[in-house]
Amino acid sequence: MKIIVPMKRVPDPDNVDKVKISSDGKRVSSEGLDWKPNPFDEYAVEAALRLVKDSGTDKTTGEVIVASIGPEEATHQVRWCLAMGADRGILVLGDDHELDASVVARALKKLVEKESPDLVLMGKQAVDGDSNQTAQILAGMLGWPQATFAGRIETPADLSRATVTREVDGGCATVTVKFPAVISVDVRIVTPQAVNNNMIPPDKLNRDGPRYASLTGIMKAKKKPMDRYTLEDLGVDTTQRVKTISFSQPPARSGGVILDTVGELVQRLKEEARVL
Amino acid sequence: MHLEPTMKQAVIRRSVRKFAEKRLAPAAVEMDRTGDFRWDIAEEMARLQYFGLEIPARYGGAGLDSVSAAIVIEEISRANAAVGLCVSVHNSVSAYPVYLFGSEEQRQRFLTPLAQGKKIGTFCLTEPNAGSDVSALETSAIREGEEYILNGNKIFVTNGGISGINLIFAKTKPAEKGKGFSVFIVESEREGLEKGPIEDLMGMRGNPVCPVSLRDCRVPSENLLGVEGDGLKIALSTLCGGRLGIAAQALGIAQASLDASIKYAKERHQFGKAISEFGAIQDFLAEVGTRIEAGRLLIYRACDLKEKGNNYTKESAMAKVYASEVAVDATRAGVQIHGGYGYTKAYPIERFYRDAKVCEIYEGTSEVQRMVIARSLLHG
Numbered sequence: 001m002k003i004i005v006p007m008k009r010v011p012d013p014d015n016v017d018k019v020k021i022s023s024d025g026k027r028v029s030s031e032g033l034d035w036k037p038n039p040f041d042e043y044a045v046e047a048a049l050r051l052v053k054d055s056g057t058d059k060t061t062g063e064v065i066v067a068s069i070g071p072e073e074a075t076h077q078v079r080w081c082l083a084m085g086a087d088r089g090i091l092v093l094g095d096d097h098e099l100d101a102s103v104v105a106r107a108l109k110k111l112v113e114k115e116s117p118d119l120v121l122m123g124k125q126a127v128d129g130d131s132n133q134t135a136q137i138l139a140g141m142l143g144w145p146q147a148t149f150a151g152r153i154e155t156p157a158d159l160s161r162a163t164v165t166r167e168v169d170g171g172c173a174t175v176t177v178k179f180p181a182v183i184s185v186d187v188r189i190v191t192p193q194a195v196n197n198n199m200i201p202p203d204k205l206n207r208d209g210p211r212y213a214s215l216t217g218i219m220k221a222k223k224k225p226m227d228r229y230t231l232e233d234l235g236v237d238t239t240q241r242v243k244t245i246s247f248s249q250p251p252a253r254s255g256g257v258i259l260d261t262v263g264e265l266v267q268r269l270k271e272e273a274r275v276l
Numbered sequence: 277m278h279l280e281p282t283m284k285q286a287v288i289r290r291s292v293r294k295f296a297e298k299r300l301a302p303a304a305v306e307m308d309r310t311g312d313f314r315w316d317i318a319e320e321m322a323r324l325q326y327f328g329l330e331i332p333a334r335y336g337g338a339g340l341d342s343v344s345a346a347i348v349i350e351e352i353s354r355a356n357a358a359v360g361l362c363v364s365v366h367n368s369v370s371a372y373p374v375y376l377f378g379s380e381e382q383r384q385r386f387l388t389p390l391a392q393g394k395k396i397g398t399f400c401l402t403e404p405n406a407g408s409d410v411s412a413l414e415t416s417a418i419r420e421g422e423e424y425i426l427n428g429n430k431i432f433v434t435n436g437g438i439s440g441i442n443l444i445f446a447k448t449k450p451a452e453k454g455k456g457f458s459v460f461i462v463e464s465e466r467e468g469l470e471k472g473p474i475e476d477l478m479g480m481r482g483n484p485v486c487p488v489s490l491r492d493c494r495v496p497s498e499n500l501l502g503v504e505g506d507g508l509k510i511a512l513s514t515l516c517g518g519r520l521g522i523a524a525q526a527l528g529i530a531q532a533s534l535d536a537s538i539k540y541a542k543e544r545h546q547f548g549k550a551i552s553e554f555g556a557i558q559d560f561l562a563e564v565g566t567r568i569e570a571g572r573l574l575i576y577r578a579c580d581l582k583e584k585g586n587n588y589t590k591e592s593a594m595a596k597v598y599a600s601e602v603a604v605d606a607t608r609a610g611v612q613i614h615g616g617y618g619y620t621k622a623y624p625i626e627r628f629y630r631d632a633k634v635c636e637i638y639e640g641t642s643e644v645q646r647m648v649i650a651r652s653l654l655h656g
Contacts, residue, residue, distance in 0.1 A: 080287055209298075213291040215325040215338035215348070222284055 040123025307482030322393025353528025358482030370397025395440030437484025468493025479630030
């Protein structure tokens with residue numbers, strides 16, 4: 001089984017105070033920010049590894065390819081995922097402001113045509129732009145079944161399809177998708193029993209959260225293969241479908257107030273905040 | 277000269293920091309309060325290869341370069357200095373000398389379980405009447421056929437309460453000064469080796485430090501590390517690496533203190549503004565920040581010398597004395613910045629202060645380090 005995990009580098013959410021907007025309001029400046037793999041994509045890497053690797057024995061039943069579209073520096077975040085245990089990386093060079101969900105989906109489609117994976121497993125959205133569109137557009141363009149917001153994935157031992165429990169408003173929806181397919185994951189996919197490939201004994205539980213890279217994993221990551229392409233190499237149509245009109249900073253948070261009585265608090269929650 | 281970390285070193289720092297912040301920092305308060313070691317955390321660290329930092333992969337280690345190993349120890353200590361101490365001592369003065377001086381058979385038997393974190397290691401040199409003065413050792417090892425019989429008392433053994441493998445320094449030729457002692461690899465379960473009660477320490481309380489005594493402890497000759505009389509050579513070589521481990525640890529504590537102080541200074545308001553806006557507080561931060569950076573460079577430079585196989589006695593002593601004094605000064609300033617709150621257990625800064633102090637004492641006191649540095653300056 002071959003899985004492609006698209007991974008976007010995003011500014012570390014701890015950097016939120018450092019994000020600046022250019023004076024014309026057209027761009028978000030990324031200068032001086034720390035970067036990390038988009039958390040939802042990191043969950044997707046973890047889910048992919050749980051699908052094809054047996055953590056106890058290092059036995060593997062497939063290949064996990066981490067693909068990123070971004071600047072050269074995104075190599076760092078790809079290596080990070082390779083250190084977690086992914087087998088190889090692909091970097092498609094492109095500057096953040098040249099990309100929107102449709103360009104990314106078109107680029108991923110080209111990679112899918114090149115690699116013929118059984119599954120594209122990705123985060124449900126990136127925590128910078130929060131578009132939540134790439135998986136859906138990609139599935140549409142490929143004509144593949146899609147299951148978004150996966151909180152649980154189960155496959156039979158022959159890995160022909162996946163039963164996916166989706167996190168939807170008001171509960172869960174369970175769907176079955178035949179491979180090849182596109183699945184996007186939500187945060188619960190990294191809970192201990194969220195991924196079951198019916199090969200790893202049930203008593204061998206995964207730990208909560210994406211795995212930490214072992215030092216050996218980091219050492220090996222350096223030697224793992226990494227292909228580089230440009231959007232041009234892949235013949236991607238780079239027309240953006242989203243036009244950014246302007247960016248603006250959210251209003252600064254104003255100070256709190258201390259109230260004298262609980263009655264006053266209830267009244268203000270009711271009348272001013274309108275949350276009661 | 278390259279002063280920037282490699283991509284691999286940057287990934288290592290990031291990865292260890294992530295683990296340390298999520299798993300080690302939350303455990304630090306409880307470990308400090310109860311003194312209980314967390315085996316569950318040690319098992320997780322073993323899987324991540326934190327117990328075999330510079331040991332090659334064929335013995336179950338991670339095969340890191342010295343700078344990377346220092347980064348790991350620094351980041352662990354930044355979150356939890358007691359665990360940092362465990363990892364530092366285990367790696368630099370227990371596993372590493374077994375790798376450096378052990379026979380192939382000894383490496384297979386003792387180094388592999390150490391590097392895999394299945395056994396925790398110690399370095400038992402200090403005695404009631406010998407510490408800085410190594411030649412005053414009283415523990416004896418008398419050869420009897422294919423065995424040595426060990427007798428003596430070791431004190432302040434870091435990792436003592438949790439160790440599986442111990443390096444014991446003992447006199448094999450009591451008459452000969454300097455050349456007269458040797459190192460033995462002694463398993464904790466061996467008859468005649470006894471561990472005393474855990475010390476009630478000022479800081480580093482999560483590390484079970486205890487005395488280890490030897491009463492007619494019979495050790496087969498194949499457990500002798502190197503050859504008879506190698507003790508001084510092994511001690512001196514090991515202590516150079518050990519100094520870097522402690523220096524990295526001190527650096528981690530200093531960094532933790534600076535990070536906590538910056539956070540607090542921005543949050544705490546007096547006279548209508550954040551105290552970070554006052555020159556007096558800024559002076560503290562600037563001074564500490566500068567010295568941490570200087571200490572880091574001293575450590576990496578000494579690591580680089582070690583990595584390239586050069587002598588690094590002077591440089592490791594400089595890094596150790598400097599970084600440990602930065603740690604004490606940084607945490608003292610940190611408590612001061614925190615004011616009254618800094619004197620309570622509501623903030624971690626008082627723990628950092630207590631943890632930092634011992635860095636000026638163990639693995640060679642600051643006074644001994646200065647002696648080593650001066651000797652090197654005067655006599656080359």
